[in-house]
Amino acid sequence: QQPAPLEPLGHPDAGLQSAVGEEAEGARDESPGEGTMTENNFWLKKIEISVSEAEKRTGRNAMNMQETYTAYLIETRSVEHTDGQSVLTDSLWRRYSEFELLRNYLLVYYPHIVVPPLPEKRAEFVWHKLSADNMDPDFVERRRIGLENFLLRVASHPILCRDKIFYLFLTQEGNWKETVNETGFQLKADSRLKALNATFRVKNPDKRFTELKHYSDELQSVISHLLRVRARVADRLYGVYKVHGNYGRVFSEWSAIEKEMGDGLQSAGHHMDVYASSIDDILEDEEHYADQLKEYLFYAEALRAVCRKHELMQYDLEMAAQDLASKKQQCEELATGTVRTFSLKGMTTKLFGQETPEQREARIKVLEEQINEGEQQLKSKNLEGREFVKNAWADIERFKEQKNHDLKEALISYAVMQISMCKKGIQVWTNAKECFSKM
Amino acid sequence: MDMNSFSPMMPTSPLSMINQVKFEDEPDLKDLFITVDEPESHVTTIETFITYRIITKTSRGEFDSSEFEVRRRYQDFLWLKGKLEEAHPTLIIPPLPEKFIVKGMVERFNDDFIETRRKALQKFLNRIADHPTLTFNEDFKVFLTAQAWELSSHKKQGPGLLSRMGQTVRAVALSMRGVKSRPEEFMEMNNFIEIFSQKINLIDKISQRIYKEEREYSDEMREYGPIHLLWSASEEDLADTLKGVASCIDKCCKATEKRMSGLSEALLPVVHEYVLYSEMLMGVMKRRDQIQAELDSKVEALMYKKADADLLTEEIGKLEDKVECANNALKADWERWKHNMQNDIKSAFTEAAEENIHYYEQCLATWESFLASQTDLHMEETSEDKPEAH
Numbered sequence: 001q002q003p004a005p006l007e008p009l010g011h012p013d014a015g016l017q018s019a020v021g022e023e024a025e026g027a028r029d030e031s032p033g034e035g036t037m038t039e040n041n042f043w044l045k046k047i048e049i050s051v052s053e054a055e056k057r058t059g060r061n062a063m064n065m066q067e068t069y070t071a072y073l074i075e076t077r078s079v080e081h082t083d084g085q086s087v088l089t090d091s092l093w094r095r096y097s098e099f100e101l102l103r104n105y106l107l108v109y110y111p112h113i114v115v116p117p118l119p120e121k122r123a124e125f126v127w128h129k130l131s132a133d134n135m136d137p138d139f140v141e142r143r144r145i146g147l148e149n150f151l152l153r154v155a156s157h158p159i160l161c162r163d164k165i166f167y168l169f170l171t172q173e174g175n176w177k178e179t180v181n182e183t184g185f186q187l188k189a190d191s192r193l194k195a196l197n198a199t200f201r202v203k204n205p206d207k208r209f210t211e212l213k214h215y216s217d218e219l220q221s222v223i224s225h226l227l228r229v230r231a232r233v234a235d236r237l238y239g240v241y242k243v244h245g246n247y248g249r250v251f252s253e254w255s256a257i258e259k260e261m262g263d264g265l266q267s268a269g270h271h272m273d274v275y276a277s278s279i280d281d282i283l284e285d286e287e288h289y290a291d292q293l294k295e296y297l298f299y300a301e302a303l304r305a306v307c308r309k310h311e312l313m314q315y316d317l318e319m320a321a322q323d324l325a326s327k328k329q330q331c332e333e334l335a336t337g338t339v340r341t342f343s344l345k346g347m348t349t350k351l352f353g354q355e356t357p358e359q360r361e362a363r364i365k366v367l368e369e370q371i372n373e374g375e376q377q378l379k380s381k382n383l384e385g386r387e388f389v390k391n392a393w394a395d396i397e398r399f400k401e402q403k404n405h406d407l408k409e410a411l412i413s414y415a416v417m418q419i420s421m422c423k424k425g426i427q428v429w430t431n432a433k434e435c436f437s438k439m
Numbered sequence: 440m441d442m443n444s445f446s447p448m449m450p451t452s453p454l455s456m457i458n459q460v461k462f463e464d465e466p467d468l469k470d471l472f473i474t475v476d477e478p479e480s481h482v483t484t485i486e487t488f489i490t491y492r493i494i495t496k497t498s499r500g501e502f503d504s505s506e507f508e509v510r511r512r513y514q515d516f517l518w519l520k521g522k523l524e525e526a527h528p529t530l531i532i533p534p535l536p537e538k539f540i541v542k543g544m545v546e547r548f549n550d551d552f553i554e555t556r557r558k559a560l561q562k563f564l565n566r567i568a569d570h571p572t573l574t575f576n577e578d579f580k581v582f583l584t585a586q587a588w589e590l591s592s593h594k595k596q597g598p599g600l601l602s603r604m605g606q607t608v609r610a611v612a613l614s615m616r617g618v619k620s621r622p623e624e625f626m627e628m629n630n631f632i633e634i635f636s637q638k639i640n641l642i643d644k645i646s647q648r649i650y651k652e653e654r655e656y657s658d659e660m661r662e663y664g665p666i667h668l669l670w671s672a673s674e675e676d677l678a679d680t681l682k683g684v685a686s687c688i689d690k691c692c693k694a695t696e697k698r699m700s701g702l703s704e705a706l707l708p709v710v711h712e713y714v715l716y717s718e719m720l721m722g723v724m725k726r727r728d729q730i731q732a733e734l735d736s737k738v739e740a741l742m743y744k745k746a747d748a749d750l751l752t753e754e755i756g757k758l759e760d761k762v763e764c765a766n767n768a769l770k771a772d773w774e775r776w777k778h779n780m781q782n783d784i785k786s787a788f789t790e791a792a793e794e795n796i797h798y799y800e801q802c803l804a805t806w807e808s809f810l811a812s813q814t815d816l817h818m819e820e821t822s823e824d825k826p827e828a829h
Contacts, residue, residue: 215673222670229663236656243652246645254638257631261781268788404676411680412813415687418806425799433792439785 048077048086049155049170051148054140055093070140071095072147076170092173096121099147101180102169106160108185111309112392113160114399116153117298119146125224125290127231127238127283138284142291149295159395195308198315205314206389212396213307220300223293230290234283245276264439271432278428282421289417292410296403303399306392313388317381324374331367334360471568472496473583475561478553479510488512491557493564495583507584513538515582516560518594522578523567528726529769530573531776533566534715535559558708571775572768620735621728625766628773629724636717643714646707650699657695664688683809694801701794709787713780720776723769730765734758 053073061067071093077086099118106115123139133139151170154160165183168176251269255262477492495507516535523532536559564583567573581593621629664685671681737758741751 218673222666222673226663226666226670229659229666233656233659233663236652236659239652240649240656243645243648246648247642250638250641250645254635254642257634258781261784264785404674407677408680408813411677411684412810414684415806415810415813418687418691419803419810422799422803422806426796426803429792429795429799433789433796436785436789436792439781439788 047089047155048079049148049151050075050077051144051151054144056135057095068135069095070135070143072144074151074170090171092171094169096143096147098169098177099150101177102166103150104189105165105180105183105185106154106163107305108189109163109183110160112306112388113157113395114299114302114306115160116150116157117295117302118150119143119291120294120298125227125231125294127235138287142287145288146291146295158398190309190312195312198312199308202311202315203318205311208393209307209310209389213304216300216303216307219303220297223297223300227290227293227297230286234286238279238283241276241279243276244272248273248276261439264435268432268435268439271428271435275425275428275432278424282417282424285417286414289410289414292406292413296407299399299403303396306396310388310392313381313385317378317385320374320378320381324371324378327367327371327374331364331371334364334367469569470498471574473561473564473568475557475564478557481512488514489553491560493583502580502584504584509584509586511582511590513556513560515590516563519578519582523573523576524722524726526576526578527572527768528730529723529765529772530570531716531723531769531772532573532719533563533570534712534719535563537715555708559712562708562712572772620731622766624770625724625727628769632717632720632724636714636721639710639713639717643710646702646710650702650707653695653699653702657692657699660688660692660695664692680813683812687805687809690805691802694798694805697801698794698798701797702791705790705794706787709783713784716776716780727765727769730758731762734762 051072052075055071055073056068057071058066058068072095073091073093075088076090078089079086096118103115103118106113119142122134123136154166160166165180168179172179248269251265251272255265255269258265472495474494475491476494478489479492481488481490490510490512493507493509493511495502495509497505497507520532520535523530536556567576567579573579578593581590585593667681667685667688671678671685674681734755737751737755741748741755744751
């Protein structure tokens with residue numbers, strides 16, 4: 001099977017395209033999850049995307065069974081150049097599975113791009129208080145933000161933003177699924193088995209991709225570990241804060257029998273309650289930080305997908321080259337009459353007698369045709385391969401910068417959260433200390 | 440293993456002992472300083488036990504010397520407590536640390552247990568020393584100064600085991616009666632003791648739980664920091680930031696451990712002592728009730744029996760005095776105890792709050808300095824870009 005052409009289907013609407021001269025820069029100054037993007041990206045100056053609502057729905061699935069799912073409202077606004085006012089241009093509802101369909105399509109048609117990941121399908125790395133239930137409102141809310149982030153990532157990507165299917169995802173509610181499936185992208189997808197085979201057998205992959213694959217493995221492993229331990233730390237921290245809340249109740253009951261100490265105990269108890277309840281907001285903020293890390297955990301998989309594609313193409317190339325070399329050799333042997341390679345024809349010739357010169361000529365002719373074809377194919381595969389490496393590496397560089405920028409920001413925001421937590425702690429305990437010292 | 444007591448080279452100066460001991464009343468007149476240290480294990484064919492070294496320094500005339508050094512085991516402390524309770528049934532005797540810890544202990548003598556016990560024993564003796572009445576108790580003096588054999592022979596004096604058992608049986612029967620005729624102020628006192636006991640027990644549990652949660656938090660943090668370091672090894676641009684975060688987390692982890700140790704020094708032992716005090720107080724109430732009941736039963740006997748009226752009247756007279764003494768002693772000691780309790784609780788919780796403030800201040804400083812370093816770097820980077828603009 002020929003690999004799909006590396007060009008998007010059709011062209012986006014004139015309105016969108018007019019905003020993009022050449023490739024827009026993809027740098028983002030704001031952290032993911034915000035509704036408006038207003039800087040370097042020309043395309044986004046024209047348009048705002050937000051996933052503004054989530055709604056529980058019931059419907060019938062493919063097997064005509066009742067199911068409950070969540071639908072998300074996607075709103076697209078176009079921003080007027082001059083006065084910055086935005087006008088709602090499109091609004092439609094999509095469910096998670098449609099986002100998945102979109103992404104799978106992008107993966108097939110843009111194998112040289114590090115395709116932004118979706119938020120997780122099921123809640124993982126949960127600490128005990130967080131629900132692992134997909135219907136839990138907090139999970140749904142975080143997923144809503146994650147889906148918005150996904151759309152913004154795609155929209156701010158210089159190449160992906162021009163894809164028509166993506167445009168239709170934002171604008172055409174009915175029939176979109178059919179439209180995607182009509183592209184036949186599922187058929188064009190590389191089989192998993194083929195990819196695995198290539199990974200093991202490829203002889204000379206580009207060293208940079210090998211290193212990149214290694215890096216993406218490390219990234220995935222270290223972020224998973226970090227998220228797991230962070231969840232445990234959150235759990236423990238929750239415990240420390242909440243137990244202090246018990247002081248509040250007991251102090252209050254004790255203050256009833258005390259005369260001089262009573263007021264101090266009572267008010268100190270109040271501060272203990274404040275302390276205990278402060279952890280809820282703190283950990284909710286931390287959950288957003290965890291989501292930022294999760295995005296890059298999933299990005300590691302996208303990186304690996306690009307590496308796999310390269311390995312597949314390289315393997316294909318190597319096989320084609322090998323095949324060509326063997327055909328050339330066969331041809332040479334037939335022409336000179338020496339038999340160095342084993343062939344069925346050779347064996348039967350030995351067993352059943354030599355073939356006629358005409359037969360030999362015919363075979364040589366066929367082989368020469370095949371060799372010609374093979375050489376052309378090899379040439380185009382080589383070209384494709386080099387194009388792929390060039391384009392992929394350009395996107396990988398873009399991705400690296402984005403990653404470094406985003407993760408640095410995330411780590412800094414983590415520090416900011418810790419600082420805020422410490423300040424709150426100092427305040428509460430200073431208040432409590434005052435109450436105690438007045439007892 | 441007793442050592443001779445007249446060694447001029449004392450490892451602890453009176454000044455350091457002042458820091459160890461919390462004064463209860465009349466700090467300027469303190470003339471008896473006691474330290475408990477150097478736990479040592481003794482193994483005999485029958486048993487294994489621990490002795491503690493007790494050093495007493497005093498300027499009191501009634502003591503033969505100004506310094507004493509003796510070794511005592513837990514049993515000896517128990518004996519002392521028993522004697523004090525006997526001599527002063529309605530005084531609030533300081534509590535002893537428990538004989539055994541109920542849960543979580545494999546060996547009887549692990550280091551934490553011994554250290555906690557040592558501190559509690561030191562507190563016990565100093566509280567007695569600070570008590571206006573108990574400090575002059577003869578058995579107390581013997582405890583602090585006698586050599587091992589002297590103490591053994593001293594212990595053998597006094598009422599025998601059987602007579603003491605007989606007293607206990609009678610006492611239980613009487614105490615029930617004493618509750619009914621308890622005067623109002625002691626009803627109030629009892630009510631206080633009951634509620635206080637409930638609450639202090641809860642606070643003890645809560646405080647222990649907090650310590651446990653903090654320990655588990657600190658354990659997780661210890662694993663958390665190094666992951667960032669590991670990550671930094673595969674990154675270039677992010678390496679510094681990651682290393683910075685790792686270092687901050689490690690510092691916060693250390694600050695947590697410091698907070699925990701502060702808690703276990705300042706808060707936990709104080710709260711636990713008052714848990715034991717509350718048990719002690721209930722015992723004191725009972726004893727007071729018993730003394731009252733003795734009087735009441737004699738009065739009742741007088742009402743019904745006409746014979747031996749004179750004898751009974753005489754006995755009643757004595758018992759009335761006894762009840763009055765007991766009640767007054769308890770009242771005075773109660774006020775004193777409450778006052779001390781308030782001070783102790785107040786300073787224990789104030790210190791605990793201080794530990795928490797200090798903990799958050801340390802963590803704040805760590806993260807703020809990290810943040811500053813990151814913003815400085817960013818400014819350096821952007822200023823480097825400017826000259827290259829084309």
